[in-house]
Amino acid sequence: MTAGHPATTGNPGTAAENQARWLIRGVTVPGDGEHGSRVTDMLLGGGSVTAVESGLNHSGARVLDAEGLIALPGLVDLHTHLREPGREDAETVETGTAAAALGGYTAVHAMANTDPVADTAGVVEQVWRLGRTAGHCDVQPVGAVTSGLAGTRLAELGTMADSAARVRVFSDDGRCVSDPLLMRRALEYVKAFDGVIAQHAQDPRLTEGAQLNEGEMSARLGLAGWPAVAEEAIIARDCLLAAHVGSALHICHVSTAGSVEIIRWAKSKGWPVTAEVTPHHLLLTDEFAVDYDPVFKVNPPLRTEADVAELRRALAEGTIDCVATDHAPHPVEAKETEWAEAAFGMTGLETALRVVQLAMVDTGLLDWAGVADRMSVRPARIGRLTGQGTLLAAGAPANLTLYDPAAPAEAVVPAGASKSRNTPFAGMELPGRVVATFLRGVPTVLDGKLA
Amino acid sequence: MCAATNPVAGRDGLAVLDAEEIRRALTRIAHEILERTHGGDEVILLGIPTRGVPLARRLAARIGEFEGLKVPCGSLDVTMHRDDLRLHPARALGRTDLPPGGVDGKTVVLVDDVLYSGRTVRAALDALNDLGRPRAVQLAVLVDRGHRELPIRADYVGKNLPTSQREVVHVLLAEVDAQDSVTISDDGRQP
Amino acid sequence: MKRHLISAADLSRADALLILDTAEELAGLADRPIKKLPTLRGRTVVNLFYEDSTRTRISFEAAAKRLSADVINFSAKGSSVAKGESLKDTALTLEAMGADAVVIRHGASGAAHRLAGWVRGSVLNAGDGTHEHPTQALLDAFTIRRRLTGQGGTGGREAPPCAGGPGGASPRVGTARGAGLDGLRVTIVGDVLHSRVARSNVLLLSTLGAEVTLAAPPTLLPHAVGSWPCAVSYDLDSELPKSDVVMMLRVQQERMTAAYFPSVREYSRRYGLDVARMARLPEHAIVMHPGPMNRGVEIAAEVADSVRSTIVEQVANGVTTRMAVLYLLLGGTEFPATEFPAVTR
Numbered sequence: 005m006t007a008g009h010p011a012t013t014g015n016p017g018t019a020a021e022n023q024a025r026w027l028i029r030g031v032t033v034p035g036d037g038e039h040g041s042r043v044t045d046m047l048l049g050g051g052s053v054t055a056v057e058s059g060l061n062h063s064g065a066r067v068l069d070a071e072g073l074i075a076l077p078g079l080v081d082l083h084t085h086l087r088e089p090g091r092e093d094a095e096t097v098e099t100g101t102a103a104a105a106l107g108g109y110t111a112v113h114a115m116a117n118t119d120p121v122a123d124t125a126g127v128v129e130q131v132w133r134l135g136r137t138a139g140h141c142d143v144q145p146v147g148a149v150t151s152g153l154a155g156t157r158l159a160e161l162g163t164m165a166d167s168a169a170r171v172r173v174f175s176d177d178g179r180c181v182s183d184p185l186l187m188r189r190a191l192e193y194v195k196a197f198d199g200v201i202a203q204h205a206q207d208p209r210l211t212e213g214a215q216l217n218e219g220e221m222s223a224r225l226g227l228a229g230w231p232a233v234a235e236e237a238i239i240a241r242d243c244l245l246a247a248h249v250g251s252a253l254h255i256c257h258v259s260t261a262g263s264v265e266i267i268r269w270a271k272s273k274g275w276p277v278t279a280e281v282t283p284h285h286l287l288l289t290d291e292f293a294v295d296y297d298p299v300f301k302v303n304p305p306l307r308t309e310a311d312v313a314e315l316r317r318a319l320a321e322g323t324i325d326c327v328a329t330d331h332a333p334h335p336v337e338a339k340e341t342e343w344a345e346a347a348f349g350m351t352g353l354e355t356a357l358r359v360v361q362l363a364m365v366d367t368g369l370l371d372w373a374g375v376a377d378r379m380s381v382r383p384a385r386i387g388r389l390t391g392q393g394t395l396l397a398a399g400a401p402a403n404l405t406l407y408d409p410a411a412p413a414e415a416v417v418p419a420g421a422s423k424s425r426n427t428p429f430a431g432m433e434l435p436g437r438v439v440a441t442f443l444r445g446v447p448t449v450l451d452g453k454l455a
Numbered sequence: 456m457c458a459a460t461n462p463v464a465g466r467d468g469l470a471v472l473d474a475e476e477i478r479r480a481l482t483r484i485a486h487e488i489l490e491r492t493h494g495g496d497e498v499i500l501l502g503i504p505t506r507g508v509p510l511a512r513r514l515a516a517r518i519g520e521f522e523g524l525k526v527p528c529g530s531l532d533v534t535m536h537r538d539d540l541r542l543h544p545a546r547a548l549g550r551t552d553l554p555p556g557g558v559d560g561k562t563v564v565l566v567d568d569v570l571y572s573g574r575t576v577r578a579a580l581d582a583l584n585d586l587g588r589p590r591a592v593q594l595a596v597l598v599d600r601g602h603r604e605l606p607i608r609a610d611y612v613g614k615n616l617p618t619s620q621r622e623v624v625h626v627l628l629a630e631v632d633a634q635d636s637v638t639i640s641d642d643g644r645q646p
Numbered sequence: 647m648k649r650h651l652i653s654a655a656d657l658s659r660a661d662a663l664l665i666l667d668t669a670e671e672l673a674g675l676a677d678r679p680i681k682k683l684p685t686l687r688g689r690t691v692v693n694l695f696y697e698d699s700t701r702t703r704i705s706f707e708a709a710a711k712r713l714s715a716d717v718i719n720f721s722a723k724g725s726s727v728a729k730g731e732s733l734k735d736t737a738l739t740l741e742a743m744g745a746d747a748v749v750i751r752h753g754a755s756g757a758a759h760r761l762a763g764w765v766r767g768s769v770l771n772a773g774d775g776t777h778e779h780p781t782q783a784l785l786d787a788f789t790i791r792r793r794l795t796g797q798g799g800t801g802g803r804e805a806p807p808c809a810g811g812p813g814g815a816s817p818r819v820g821t822a823r824g825a826g827l828d829g830l831r832v833t834i835v836g837d838v839l840h841s842r843v844a845r846s847n848v849l850l851l852s853t854l855g856a857e858v859t860l861a862a863p864p865t866l867l868p869h870a871v872g873s874w875p876c877a878v879s880y881d882l883d884s885e886l887p888k889s890d891v892v893m894m895l896r897v898q899q900e901r902m903t904a905a906y907f908p909s910v911r912e913y914s915r916r917y918g919l920d921v922a923r924m925a926r927l928p929e930h931a932i933v934m935h936p937g938p939m940n941r942g943v944e945i946a947a948e949v950a951d952s953v954r955s956t957i958v959e960q961v962a963n964g965v966t967t968r969m970a971v972l973y974l975l976l977g978g979t980e981f982p983a984t985e986f987p988a989v990t991r
Contacts, residue, residue, distance in 0.1 A: 547664060
């Protein structure tokens with residue numbers, strides 16, 4: 005039942021058009037409401053999925069033996085830090101998107117806290133072009149909400165929306181838009197072009213100098229506490245604001261059970277609120293900080309077992325709409341130091357799907373159809389992306405990833421396509437393996453390696 | 456310095472000295488100390504922990520019985536002066552308790568249960584050196600089992616016990632072990 | 647004994663008693679003509695002090711030298727550290743110099759943990775940020791034991807070696823070998839939230855069987871203090887008559903601007919140990935302070951100078967306790983390379 009190396013046959017040297025056609029044979033496609041989960045063949049050509057049924061004629065197409073593999077629509081990340089421009093020592097658009105493709109992603113949203121900040125059409129278009137040139141996946145730039153992330157004036161949201169980058173998601177991520185009046189104005193303003201404000205919920209006054217979730221661990225380790233209420237209070241306020249002005253609010257990296265309760269309540273009122281959770285918050289707790297290894301230092305911080313359980317439940321039931329990696333690469337010296345001096349953040353693009361399998365699928369909380377929904381369909385919808393996040397059926401864009409859930413569990417090695425090594429999963433055994441990723445019918449990853 | 460040299464009865468967990476023989480040996484040593492120190496003049500007894508300490512006390516008691524003389528006694532822990540510290544994990548320290556008069560100008564008789572390589576006594580001499588300047592230092596042991604690695608010898612010996620280095624000598628004293636005996640066994644197996 | 651001493655939680659009751667009993671033996675050294683032992687001859691102890699603390703540094707230096715170790719002092723000011731050298735690079739330099747032990751005081755919680763992953767020798771935490779200060783807790787426990795259990799209290803005294811001799815053996819004040827602090831009631835007062843001394847003491851004193859109570863305004867207690875092995879009170883006056891030991895912590899004036907308490911005056915009025923409060927203590931009770939003191943803030947001058955106060959002897963006991971720790975960490979087997987489980991990734 006396990007897939008071997010995908011066999012590719014076909015005639016080399018035929019027309020370019022033929023080389024663009026792929027037959028993916030014996031792949032499992034998760035149920036989609038119309039059909040249940042089934043093993044079938046899939047034909048890709050001209051950038052689209054041309055057919056999904058068994059026994060397809062594959063003359064001229066390259067064949068990929070996908071026995072035992074699951075086909076998911078290409079994953080879409082609503083929250084990634086590509087660091088370019090400004091911090092190319094940690095990551096570039098080239099290396100970050102390569103890491104994304106290896107993780108099964110066909111689109112990533114690049115957060116705005118670069119240097120210079122992505123608060124003008126110029127910077128977002130630069131990032132967008134770098135993504136197109138690299139070609140590993142689509143890069144959708146996120147625009148800053150406030151100028152320079154300073155939290156005092158709105159950035160040129162409309163101009164960014166009209167630019168070639170067609171920005172729809174705006175976020176000061178890294179910082180919280182804490183001024184309630186500014187947050188209200190931003191929510192109102194983006195209604196004009198169907199934009200969404202993605203809030204990094206962290207009350208700055210309650211978290212001055214904070215290092216780790218405020219709880220037993222922080223008390224024991226003597227690290228300044230980061231109370232859950234600092235996140236929950238902002239979420240509650242912003243849900244009420246979004247309801248009041250009738251605009252779309254997205255909550256970044258939800259990390260506490262209390263936050264989940266507030267979001268559940270807001271949704272029950274029909275308010276336009278969506279939310280994401282990171283893979284690491286589905287698996288890790290503040291107990292991992294016991295040896296003060298800053299690889300576990302992240303914003304928002306790792307919380308408790310009870311929070312992890314509630315986040316999993318919320319993702320399963322859809323209260324949390326999607327998984328977003330918050331991939332945050334840092335150079336070695338930023339993490340190889342005392343905890344208080346270290347930078348916040350963890351990488352996550354290459355391990356995301358494996359962590360979700362461990363935390364959600366293998367525990368029976370979510371099936372693969374659910375994974376497709378939470379990691380591709382919904383994030384694309386929230387990001388207002390066209391051509392991404394479409395279920396695999398005839399006529400859909402050929403953005404997909406082939407994943408082997410039965411690959412023998414392997415310990416994560418820090419070295420990957422990303423320039424940075426700050427993964428909290430180093431040495432941990434994770435199941436599964438991304439075997440191939442296709443971007444509009446062209447493979448970006450084959451046999452687990454960049455194509 | 457005559458010591459009894461009875462042939463050793465048995466080698467495998469068998470008794471070398473029983474309680475009665477230990478008592479006689481200590482009585483003899485007590486008399487010898489008195490003979491060789493002009494009646495115990497300015498003598499103090501220092502036992503090396505663990506079992507040298509009760510032996511020193513018993514000798515002091517015997518001398519008190521014979522001569523009505525109160526010989527000051529105490530204990531001298533040598534752990535911090537050992538030369539083999541780096542070969543074992545750090546050991547717990549024993550008590551060092553000097554009699555009120557100190558050691559300066561005294562004849563110090565060190566008391567221990569077994570004399571073997573001589574390194575414990577060397578450490579005791581170093582420790583004593585840091586405490587003061589005795590007039591003379593002598594050594595009393597219950598058992599001398601040979602195999603000296605340093606030029607050290609005992610002045611008073613309860614029993615000379617030729618041994619092989621494979622063998623282990625077990626000294627049990629009532630104050631510590633609820634019985635009095637000296638036994639010998641192969642390779643450290645308990646009798 | 648373990649290879650490092652980073653947290654008081656590293657010590658079992660047996661470990662802690664071993665240290666206290668060893669210190670008890672080493673205390674006699676001060677009365678001898680030669681106040682030195684050869685035990686750590688040829689070993690190198692490095693004092694790596696990123697925070698200014700002359701008193702603690704000298705205490706460790708004296709302890710190491712009395713055991714004949716070589717001492718190298720490395721203070722942050724005016725060194726490569728001031729020029730931005732990372733803790734890791736400093737650690738590698740010390741490794742290259744062949745340090746057998748590094749005594750580290752640092753402003754960041756966890757610095758000792760990180761250091762232990764980068765050096766092969768032993769790491770002794772002399773205070774890391776607001777995390778722990780285990781040797782302070784040990785000298786505090788030693789002081790309490792000497793003062794309160796030595797004279798036929800809860801600890802047993804060994805009989806002197808022999809009944810003979812004029813005057814018998816010299817009486818030992820506070821000798822209570824093998825005894826813990828069982829049943830003693832200790833009240834720790836002050837800024838617990840930011841105090842590494844408090845954290846270490848709560849752990850160690852409860853390991854030794856004492857009943858610990860923290861008395862402080864709610865703002866100066868950790869959010870999760872309920873999970874600690876101690877009781878909590880906001881009312882110092884109600885705790886005083888029940889306390890065998892009152893341990894005062896230093897309160898920094900900067901906490902006022904961060905809204906932990908409204909004013910120094912109000913803090914002192916509600917939580918300061920003044921003469922009136924001292925009078926409410928049981929007669930045998932002692933007053934402790936890790937130093938340095940803010941006279942007039944958390945402790946009145948008259949209290950600090952009273953006969954109940956152990957503040958001066960805590961300093962002497964510091965040297966003895968640190969000698970015991972250095973001996974037990976270094977006085978035995980040399981450790982093989984890279985034995986500590988990898989902290990770095």
